[in-house]
Amino acid sequence: MAMFFIVAVIILVFLIIFQAAKASEYVSVIKGEEKTRKDHNKVNGFFMIAFLLAGLIGVYLCNKALYPDTLLAHDSASVQGEKVDSMLWITLIITGAVFFITQCVLFYFNFRYQESDKRRAYFFTHNNKLELIWTVVPAIALTVLIVIGLRNWFSFTGPAPQNALQVEITGKQFAWLFRYPGNDKTFGKHYYKLIDDANSNSLGQDWNDSKNFDDVVVSQTMYAVKDKPVHLIIGSRDVIHDVGLSQFRLKMDAVPGTPTSLWFTPKYTTKEMKEMLGNPDFQYEISCDQMCGNGHYSMKGVIEVVTQSEYDVWMAQQKPNYYAAFPDKDPANKKPQMAADTTKSTAATVDTTAKTKM
Ligand SMILES: [Cu+2]
Numbered sequence: 412m413a414m415f416f417i418v419a420v421i422i423l424v425f426l427i428i429f430q431a432a433k434a435s436e437y438v439s440v441i442k443g444e445e446k447t448r449k450d451h452n453k454v455n456g457f458f459m460i461a462f463l464l465a466g467l468i469g470v471y472l473c474n475k476a477l478y479p480d481t482l483l484a485h486d487s488a489s490v491q492g493e494k495v496d497s498m499l500w501i502t503l504i505i506t507g508a509v510f511f512i513t514q515c516v517l518f519y520f521n522f523r524y525q526e527s528d529k530r531r532a533y534f535f536t537h538n539n540k541l542e543l544i545w546t547v548v549p550a551i552a553l554t555v556l557i558v559i560g561l562r563n564w565f566s567f568t569g570p571a572p573q574n575a576l577q578v579e580i581t582g583k584q585f586a587w588l589f590r591y592p593g594n595d596k597t598f599g600k601h602y603y604k605l606i607d608d609a610n611s612n613s614l615g616q617d618w619n620d621s622k623n624f625d626d627v628v629v630s631q632t633m634y635a636v637k638d639k640p641v642h643l644i645i646g647s648r649d650v651i652h653d654v655g656l657s658q659f660r661l662k663m664d665a666v667p668g669t670p671t672s673l674w675f676t677p678k679y680t681t682k683e684m685k686e687m688l689g690n691p692d693f694q695y696e697i698s699c700d701q702m703c704g705n706g707h708y709s710m711k712g713v714i715e716v717v718t719q720s721e722y723d724v725w726m727a728q729q730k731p732n733y734y735a736a737f738p739d740k741d742p743a744n745k746k747p748q749m750a751a752d753t754t755k756s757t758a759a760t761v762d763t764t765a766k767t768k769m
Contacts, residue, residue, distance in 0.1 A: 449526065456522040463518035467511075482657055488684065488695065488716075489675040492660030494563045498556070505552060567661065571642035571674035578633055579644045580697075581614060582652030582665040585706035587697055588613055589633040590626055593731060598644075599623025603667075606648065611735035614648075618736065628732040632713040633697075635677055636722045642674040652710070655700030658684075662700050677716040684716075 439447035478484055483500075487493050571577075579590040579598055592598045599622035605615035613630075616623045635641045645654055645665045652665040654673070663673040677695075685693045697712030717725065734741035 452525050456525040459518045459521040463515065466514070482660070485658075485688065486678075487658075487660045488678055489656075489659035489661065490678060491563075491567050491675045492658075494566075495660040498559055498563065501559070502556060505556075567673055567675065568663075568671075571672075572640045575640035575642040575674055576636060577642050577644065578635070579614075579646070580633070580654060580665070580712075581646045581648055582654070582699065582703070582710070583613075583648040584650065584704050585699075585710040586630055587633075587654075587710070587712035588628060588630050588648075589712075590614060590628050590732075591726070591729070592622075593625025593627055595622055595625055597622045599626050603648070611732060614732075616732065616736075618733070624733045625731045626733070627726070627729040629729065632715055634715050634717060634722055634725050636719050637677055637680045637683075637716055639719065640674050640676045643672060645671045645673065650703050651701050652699045652703050653701035655698040656695070656714070657698065658695050664701065677714075680716045680718060681714075682717075 435447075483496065487496050577592050577596070577598070579592075581588045581590070590598065599620040600617040601615045601623075602617055603615050605612060605617055607613075607615070612618075614628060616626065616628075643654065643663070645663055646669075647665040647667040649667060651667070653662055654665055655662045656675070659675050659677070661673055661675055663671050665671065679687065681693065681695060684695070685691055695714040695716060697714060699707055699710035701707075703710065730741070730743075734743075738744055
């Protein structure tokens, strides 16, 4: 029933518009074409000003309503992200000013210089000076923006500081895997043909390389330290993914076969962010920013930013992936074995003693 009314209303609105247009056509025939056009010009001129005002008020209201949901409402969570924010602000200020001026002039001129019997339009063909100005000024502005952007880009993607925490991050359909280099601070070799999920080798670590023996592999959540640079070495197991770090204002493609890298310094721990935002569920999120398949939406990773001492406690609890692939090499698995042997021998001794007594 409701649907019927909606369709009926739509048809009625069309009929009214059609009839109004027809009526205005008859009026123009009676009054004369020229007079009607002049009247319409005046009305349209006022509409231009009304549209300008309504548009500017609309832009202001939309901004006011949606701004809290944008990233700019919160401070960047990384030192490098501050530079990204400042670039965004500079771009917004320049383009915003140009938008405001050109839109005001566009609509005001339509109103101010509408057709009039008192003046004739000036026929303007070409002006080299004007062409030069409106080419050179935007070119200089864009060059400045691009130079600032490139300087920042080369800094984030260039060599990381010496003390940086190294983390290798690998995207796969549909999860993130993180590898820490262990005590030797060196990642072991890995090769895609060695990938074997069934035998705890999701990154294809080469077990002939002893540097792999202490490498720690975790999934879903990676740990980073506040105020300590993190160097991400990014790769992919299958298709192109993208490490999206919105709170840190950075992102980088994860490309199979071509490692990319990025480094940044977290400014706040996860706990501090929870308090600052008043959101107990806050998490630093790694979103996949590249459409990578039907599970793309679920490819969420988490970065837990903690203090150095909390990180040390967490790292001490992690086991190298080598022990997951070869449990018999794990010293923790050997101890119970030895304990069992001791119990057995004690039992045997008791047995012998018992026999002797008999
Ligand atoms: Cu993805």
